[in-house]
Amino acid sequence: MSHARATHLTRRGILAAGGVLGLGAVLAACGDDDAKSGGSDTKATGKASGPWTFKDDRGTTVKLDKVPANIVAFTGVAAALFDYGIPVKGVFGPTKTQDGKPDVQAGDMDITKVKVLGNVWGQFNVEQYAALAPEVLITTTFDSAGTLWYVPEESKDKIAQLAPSVAISAYDRKLDVSLARMLELAKSLGADVASAKVADAKKRFEDASARLRAAAKAKPNIKVMAGSASQDLFYVSGSNLSLDLEYFKALGVNFVEPSEKAKAVGGGWYESLSWENVDKYGADIIMMDDRSSTIQPADITEGTWKKLPAVKAGQVIARSPEPILSYDKCVALVEDLAEALEKAKKVA
Structure with missing residues (x-):
């Protein structure tokens, strides 16, 4: 059991933004x-x-x-x-x-x-x-x-x-760039990238991105925090280096940004907080790592978590730090954040 926990925490060290x-x-x-x-x-x-x-x-x-x-x-x-x-x-x-x-x-x-x-x-x-x-x-x-x-x-x-x-x-590029590269690779392997299905998925991704841009512009004061949970620590990602967060930031989303010094321990990707200090940053929306190696919001029992304004307001959504790089799978990632911003109330 102790070995399993050690492995889990090692994996968690990779975490918050898909850091290495x-x-x-x-x-x-x-x-x-x-x-x-x-x-x-x-x-x-x-x-x-x-x-x-x-x-x-x-x-x-x-x-x-x-x-x-x-x-x-x-x-x-x-x-x-x-x-x-x-x-x-x-x-x-x-x-x-x-x-x-x-x-x-x-x-x-x-x-x-x-x-x-x-x-x-x-x-x-x-x-x-x-x-x-x-x-x-x-x-x-x-x-x-x-x-x-x-x-x-x-x-x-x-x-x-x-x-x-x-x-x-x-690494250190926006989501749309990696999506285009994966499409290029698939084409080289024989994929019909000119198919109606692929065109539709790309169009839906572009429409979702336009929706997110509009939502972010309408609510510039809504602060979004990208978090990830382990048994002992809570990780707050900076928007740099992560392909999804860099893309969302370019569309106007206002992210909580840990200092470079605070992120140094996480290789520049994230800041590690004890659960006692999970309220260090004020956030109106929290995006939580959806990977199976992490603790999901419904399973977090820490009292300090439950007292966070965004948690109390039900303004917590999923985030995929390692998104599946097809347009079809990335549509929901963009739409979910756009919808969260559209509905969000200023709580922090």
Whole structure:
């Protein structure tokens, strides 16, 4: 039990904005019995053939003799590719909850039809990965060094020997930029990015963004705090570095901003507060980390939390620090904040 808690808190150190911590967990096996890949409502064009080349956000160019079919990806990336009609063979990262249901980062994927190589931080079964005969590994990166998200430090060299890797950056850029990059990657893999479904999703995202801009302009005094909860600490994210918060701020949202000094312990991403000091900042709306590694608002028992004006006013919404980078999945993230701003009362 103590080991589980230590692992949880290590994962929490990564947290508040999807910040990066040193990769230091023990490599372990974790898999699903079914290695089949899932389908999707969006069809690939079937025209992607011949040599494949893609330059990723690390500046690394991957060249293959043909468009890769045996793809292994971080769960959230796999979920985005699924929305574009690109199936993967295996995934690593939060895929299923303790009760066996799909994790929030799995999106619409049928998790019974992919091989789960690791379900939590530090887990990546290299033998099962090799058995999939991977042609490319795709994940995100949350730092300027291009560290592969959820690829364990201890086994990264072995993993790298089995297939080239592609990384889409989620670091210090706005959400719309990463969305465009994921769409570009999906297109290279054969997705029909000109389909009505993709066009509709992009239009809904743009409409939601316009709505959020209008809501923020109408209520400039409403203060929004991005928070995340663990057993011992509450984390307040700054709007810099995080692709979702940087995008929302560009649309005019007024965020609580911890000082650079306060965020230094969190690698520049967030400030850590004890639950006794959770009221340090006045906030009218609180956006809470929805990842399964965190404590959700309904399960927070701290009295200091319950006394916060935004909590008492019911002005708490979910936030996805690691959004699934498809337009379809990001629409709700923008709409939910827009609606919260439209309805919000000044309480702090």
